[in-house]
Amino acid sequence: MLLWDIKAISILLVTLWVIMKTTVETMANGHKKVINPCEEPCSVERGMRMLGGKWKASILWHLQDGPVRFNDLSRMLGGASKKMVDQRLKELENQGLVIREVISDRPIAVTYEITEFGRTALDILKRLKEWSEEHGI
Numbered sequence: 001m002l003l004w005d006i007k008a009i010s011i012l013l014v015t016l017w018v019i020m021k022t023t024v025e026t027m028a029n030g031h032k033k034v035i036n037p038c039e040e041p042c043s044v045e046r047g048m049r050m051l052g053g054k055w056k057a058s059i060l061w062h063l064q065d066g067p068v069r070f071n072d073l074s075r076m077l078g079g080a081s082k083k084m085v086d087q088r089l090k091e092l093e094n095q096g097l098v099i100r101e102v103i104s105d106r107p108i109a110v111t112y113e114i115t116e117f118g119r120t121a122l123d124i125l126k127r128l129k130e131w132s133e134e135h136g137i
Contacts, residue, residue: 050095050121055080055088057125060097060114064122067101067111097121 023035041049051057055077062068062076074085089112092098097118103109114122131137 047124050097051124053088053091055084056092057121057128059085059088059092059112060118060121061125061129063098063112063114063118067113069103069109069111073112092118 021035022037024032025035027033051060058077058080059073062073068076070082070085070089073089074080074082077085080088089098089100093100093112097115099113099115101111101113103111
Protein backbone atom coordinates (compact mmCIF):
# COMPACT_ATOMS: atom_id res chain seq x y z
CA MET A 1 0.00 0.00 0.00
CA LEU A 2 2.82 2.42 0.88
CA LEU A 3 4.54 1.84 -2.48
CA TRP A 4 1.29 2.64 -4.31
CA ASP A 5 0.90 5.81 -2.23
CA ILE A 6 4.41 6.97 -3.08
CA LYS A 7 3.87 6.15 -6.75
CA ALA A 8 0.49 7.94 -6.78
CA ILE A 9 1.96 10.98 -5.04
CA SER A 10 4.87 11.05 -7.50
CA ILE A 11 2.49 10.90 -10.46
CA LEU A 12 0.34 13.61 -8.92
CA LEU A 13 3.34 15.88 -8.33
CA VAL A 14 4.63 15.39 -11.88
CA THR A 15 1.13 16.02 -13.25
CA LEU A 16 0.80 19.20 -11.18
CA TRP A 17 4.26 20.34 -12.29
CA VAL A 18 3.33 19.80 -15.93
CA ILE A 19 -0.03 21.53 -15.45
CA MET A 20 1.38 24.44 -13.43
CA LYS A 21 4.59 25.03 -15.39
CA THR A 22 4.57 28.19 -17.49
CA THR A 23 5.80 27.58 -21.01
CA VAL A 24 5.74 29.33 -24.37
CA GLU A 25 4.68 27.33 -27.39
CA THR A 26 4.81 28.29 -31.05
CA MET A 27 1.50 27.72 -32.75
CA ALA A 28 1.05 26.47 -36.35
CA ASN A 29 0.58 30.05 -37.58
CA GLY A 30 3.91 31.11 -36.04
CA HIS A 31 2.39 33.07 -33.17
CA LYS A 32 3.56 32.30 -29.67
CA LYS A 33 1.19 31.35 -26.90
CA VAL A 34 1.89 31.29 -23.17
CA ILE A 35 0.69 28.10 -21.49
CA ASN A 36 -0.22 28.44 -17.78
CA PRO A 37 0.83 32.08 -17.39
CA CYS A 38 1.41 33.39 -13.89
CA GLU A 39 -1.75 35.19 -12.86
CA GLU A 40 -0.03 37.00 -10.02
CA PRO A 41 3.57 37.61 -8.99
CA CYS A 42 5.39 34.64 -7.50
CA SER A 43 6.76 34.79 -3.98
CA VAL A 44 10.25 35.78 -5.18
CA GLU A 45 8.80 38.68 -7.14
CA ARG A 46 6.69 39.79 -4.16
CA GLY A 47 9.76 39.67 -1.93
CA MET A 48 11.80 41.66 -4.42
CA ARG A 49 9.06 44.27 -4.55
CA MET A 50 9.39 44.68 -0.78
CA LEU A 51 13.19 44.77 -0.61
CA GLY A 52 14.30 45.47 -4.15
CA GLY A 53 13.72 49.20 -4.43
CA LYS A 54 16.89 51.23 -4.75
CA TRP A 55 18.47 51.76 -1.29
CA LYS A 56 15.82 49.78 0.61
CA ALA A 57 18.04 46.84 1.48
CA SER A 58 20.93 49.15 2.40
CA ILE A 59 18.67 51.15 4.69
CA LEU A 60 17.53 48.00 6.50
CA TRP A 61 21.14 46.83 6.76
CA HIS A 62 22.23 50.11 8.38
CA LEU A 63 19.37 50.01 10.87
CA GLN A 64 20.18 46.55 12.21
CA ASP A 65 22.24 47.80 15.17
CA GLY A 66 19.66 50.24 16.50
CA PRO A 67 17.86 53.51 15.78
CA VAL A 68 19.60 55.95 13.43
CA ARG A 69 18.84 59.62 12.88
CA PHE A 70 17.79 60.63 9.38
CA ASN A 71 20.88 62.72 8.54
CA ASP A 72 23.24 60.04 9.85
CA LEU A 73 21.47 57.42 7.75
CA SER A 74 21.74 59.67 4.67
CA ARG A 75 25.48 59.99 5.28
CA MET A 76 25.86 56.21 5.70
CA LEU A 77 24.26 55.63 2.30
CA GLY A 78 26.69 57.89 0.47
CA GLY A 79 25.32 58.28 -3.05
CA ALA A 80 21.64 58.57 -2.15
CA SER A 81 20.01 61.98 -2.09
CA LYS A 82 18.08 62.99 1.02
CA LYS A 83 14.90 63.02 -1.09
CA MET A 84 15.54 59.42 -2.20
CA VAL A 85 16.28 58.30 1.37
CA ASP A 86 13.10 60.01 2.57
CA GLN A 87 11.01 58.29 -0.13
CA ARG A 88 12.46 54.85 0.62
CA LEU A 89 12.00 55.30 4.37
CA LYS A 90 8.34 56.19 3.83
CA GLU A 91 7.88 53.06 1.70
CA LEU A 92 9.62 50.90 4.31
CA GLU A 93 7.50 52.46 7.05
CA ASN A 94 4.29 51.81 5.08
CA GLN A 95 5.38 48.19 4.58
CA GLY A 96 5.94 47.77 8.31
CA LEU A 97 9.70 47.25 7.98
CA VAL A 98 10.80 50.38 9.86
CA ILE A 99 9.39 52.69 12.53
CA ARG A 100 9.79 56.47 12.47
CA GLU A 101 10.03 58.26 15.80
CA VAL A 102 10.06 62.04 16.25
CA ILE A 103 12.55 62.82 19.01
CA SER A 104 12.38 66.62 18.81
CA ASP A 105 9.95 69.16 17.36
CA ARG A 106 12.23 72.22 17.27
CA PRO A 107 14.34 71.63 15.32
CA ILE A 108 12.69 68.53 13.90
CA ALA A 109 14.70 65.40 14.59
CA VAL A 110 13.63 61.85 13.80
CA THR A 111 15.11 58.41 14.16
CA TYR A 112 14.33 55.27 12.22
CA GLU A 113 14.42 51.80 13.67
CA ILE A 114 13.98 48.40 12.07
CA THR A 115 10.89 46.45 13.16
CA GLU A 116 10.78 42.76 14.08
CA PHE A 117 9.26 42.15 10.66
CA GLY A 118 12.14 44.08 9.09
CA ARG A 119 14.64 41.99 11.04
CA THR A 120 13.33 38.88 9.32
CA ALA A 121 14.89 40.19 6.09
CA LEU A 122 18.38 40.61 7.58
CA ASP A 123 19.32 36.94 7.12
CA ILE A 124 18.47 37.22 3.41
CA LEU A 125 20.51 40.42 3.14
CA LYS A 126 23.44 38.80 4.96
CA ARG A 127 23.43 35.92 2.49
CA LEU A 128 23.19 38.37 -0.41
CA LYS A 129 26.17 40.30 1.00
CA GLU A 130 28.20 37.08 1.32
CA TRP A 131 27.25 35.99 -2.19
CA SER A 132 28.27 39.38 -3.61
CA GLU A 133 31.61 39.30 -1.81
CA GLU A 134 32.28 35.68 -2.79
CA HIS A 135 31.75 36.47 -6.47
CA GLY A 136 33.43 39.86 -6.48
CA ILE A 137 30.24 41.69 -7.35
